[in-house]
Amino acid sequence: MTEILTPAQMRATEQAAIDSGAVTGLALMEQAGAATRDSILSYWPGLARDRAHARVLCGPGNNGGDGYVIARLLMDRGWKVQVVAFGAPDHLPPDARRNFDRYEGALLDGATAPRPFEGDLSVDAVFGTGLSRPISDPTICGWLVEHDRFTTRVGASVAVDIPSGLDANSGKVLDGSACARSALTVTFHRAKPGHYLAQGPDYCGALHVAGIGLMTFRLISPDWLPDLSKARLAHKYDHGHALVLAGGHGKGGAARLCARAALRTGAGAVTLLCPSNALTENASQLDAIMLRQCDSPEDLRNCLADTRLSSVCLGPGLGLGPEQAALVATALAHGRGLVLDADAITHLARSPEMAQTLHEGCVLTPHAGEFARLFPEIAARLDAPATRGPAYSKLDATRDAARLIGATVLFKGPDTVVATPNGQAALHAACYDRAAPWLATAGAGDVLAGLICGLLARGYSPFHAACWGAYLHVDCARTFGPGLTADDLPDMLPRVLAQLTVPV
Ligand SMILES: NC(=O)C1=CN([C@@H]2O[C@H](COP(=O)(O)OP(=O)(O)OC[C@H]3O[C@@H](n4cnc5c(N)ncnc54)[C@H](O)[C@@H]3O)[C@@H](O)[C@H]2O)[C@@H](O)CC1
Numbered sequence: 001m002t003e004i005l006t007p008a009q010m011r012a013t014e015q016a017a018i019d020s021g022a023v024t025g026l027a028l029m030e031q032a033g034a035a036t037r038d039s040i041l042s043y044w045p046g047l048a049r050d051r052a053h054a055r056v057l058c059g060p061g062n063n064g065g066d067g068y069v070i071a072r073l074l075m076d077r078g079w080k081v082q083v084v085a086f087g088a089p090d091h092l093p094p095d096a097r098r099n100f101d102r103y104e105g106a107l108l109d110g111a112t113a114p115r116p117f118e119g120d121l122s123v124d125a126v127f128g129t130g131l132s133r134p135i136s137d138p139t140i141c142g143w144l145v146e147h148d149r150f151t152t153r154v155g156a157s158v159a160v161d162i163p164s165g166l167d168a169n170s171g172k173v174l175d176g177s178a179c180a181r182s183a184l185t186v187t188f189h190r191a192k193p194g195h196y197l198a199q200g201p202d203y204c205g206a207l208h209v210a211g212i213g214l215m216t217f218r219l220i221s222p223d224w225l226p227d228l229s230k231a232r233l234a235h236k237y238d239h240g241h242a243l244v245l246a247g248g249h250g251k252g253g254a255a256r257l258c259a260r261a262a263l264r265t266g267a268g269a270v271t272l273l274c275p276s277n278a279l280t281e282n283a284s285q286l287d288a289i290m291l292r293q294c295d296s297p298e299d300l301r302n303c304l305a306d307t308r309l310s311s312v313c314l315g316p317g318l319g320l321g322p323e324q325a326a327l328v329a330t331a332l333a334h335g336r337g338l339v340l341d342a343d344a345i346t347h348l349a350r351s352p353e354m355a356q357t358l359h360e361g362c363v364l365t366p367h368a369g370e371f372a373r374l375f376p377e378i379a380a381r382l383d384a385p386a387t388r389g390p391a392y393s394k395l396d397a398t399r400d401a402a403r404l405i406g407a408t409v410l411f412k413g414p415d416t417v418v419a420t421p422n423g424q425a426a427l428h429a430a431c432y433d434r435a436a437p438w439l440a441t442a443g444a445g446d447v448l449a450g451l452i453c454g455l456l457a458r459g460y461s462p463f464h465a466a467c468w469g470a471y472l473h474v475d476c477a478r479t480f481g482p483g484l485t486a487d488d489l490p491d492m493l494p495r496v497l498a499q500l501t502v503p504v
Pocket residue numbers: 014025028029030032059060061062063064065066093126127128129130131132133134135136160161162188212
């Protein structure tokens with residue numbers, strides 16, 4: 001399903017992101033310009049090679065501001081660029097004005113008579129979603145006619161956000177307005193109705209929808225999950241190798257639950273690492289899962305030297321002593337996909353230096369208590385009574401935590417929120433038709449950590465592994481139903497996966 005936003009919804013999304021402090025209008029404009037440049041270079045690879053000559057028509061608003069960014073970025077690549085500027089610079093909105101000032105190339109006043117362009121690429125950044133009335137200014141109309149002719153004659157032309165003169169809401173050319181066709185339209189974040197309705201497709205040419213770093217927040221739903229089947233001819237290590245660290249003698253149950261879940265997600269191999277005093281205990285309870293001794297950070301380093309290892313999980317039943325803290329530090333130094341749960345989170349909370357070594361490959365899976373230990377100020381803000389709307393939410397808290405710590409955070413609960421350091425976020429709410437009250441059972445969290453570790457091993461991103469792990473976790477619980485214990489969860493995965501995947 002591809003979501004479409006009306007221009008008003010798009011403006012509200014941008015404004016909300018700016019108001020939240022997550023991004024500035026200037027940063028969005030820079031991203032919009034960079035995304036357009038990237039689309040140009042990928043759509044016309046020949047131009048990318050040849051250091052082409054571009055003309056950019058820049059309007060009096062923020063669409064024009066995008067145009068100034070594009071002009072600068074193409075010049076940075078060695079292109080020859082000419083901007084045709086409409087409207088007085090002093091009347092440009094602030095972000096567009098900043099980019100007008102940063103552009104140091106050739107500039108032609110848009111009030112001069114329109115002339116044909118003999119270069120390689122023409123860019124229409126005259127009006128975007130701010131178009132509110134027909135374009136009637138004869139000189140602007142003349143320049144748009146030139147752009148339209150260039151599209152027919154040369155072919156390499158781009159509309160920024162929407163062809164100027166086209167209404168982004170209806171796809172209609174405003175009555176009596178000039179409107180220029182382009183070969184390619186690059187719009188931002190989401191397509192608008194006008195790209196698809198009425199005359200829209202005819203004027204847009206091809207359509208690229210480019211991300212500009214706007215935060216999104218989605219519900220984790222089955223239509224979002226990938227086909228988790230295994231490739232027919234693949235080798236086991238093609239599906240990754242997960243490593244799970246276990247605690248000492250008598251403490252291995254949590255790690256075994258975690259390892260079983262990781263293997264059931266389809267990871268090619270799972271190895272449990274444990275101290276020598278726990279080898280017998282674990283050996284007597286594991287078959288498909290490999291077992292290896294680990295009594296020191298040196299042992300862990302040796303193990304991590306195997307390049308086939310694609311993810312690691314630490315925390316369930318690990319222990320809170322200094323030896324285990326050293327293991328967490330060693331795993332973090334290795335930079336692989338890493339799930340940090342339970343005791344590993346406590347080690348991070350105790351050592352700000354260690355927390356600083358977290359990286360983008362890490363997923364932290366705190367429950368509310370662990371979250372409060374790791375992020376006391378954020379937790380206090382979340383726990384404070386909501387006296388005014390909009391009140392600080394679990395979504396806000398998880399996003400702030402992920403940004404602060406520089407890793408993906410999955411904040412557990414019946415309402416589980418996943419967020420990344422760049423503000424991407426998703427929610428899995430085990431309520432309504434997804435309620436899973438039997439999931440409130442000892443060891444369920446260890447299984448979740450294992451699911452995420454297995455998906456990381458298979459090559460999914462930390463964000464997706466966390467989101468899909470949360471979804472599978474609840475599906476397993478719902479599939480088993482009443483009487484569920486954590487041991488049952490991994491054994492439910494085959495049934496859950498069979499419903500999600502295309503049978504081979
Ligand atoms: N708001 C944001 O944060 C972002 C906006 N972006 C760009 O900004 C565009 C929207 O910018 P604006 O809202 O400044 O609007 P536009 O740049 O589309 O239009 C500028 C202004 O021209 C005036 N105008 C409308 N119709 C006219 C006409 N027929 N003749 C003469 N003047 C007319 C209006 O006062 C309008 O505000 C988007 O399409 C997109 O390209 C991007 O930079 C991404 C971030």
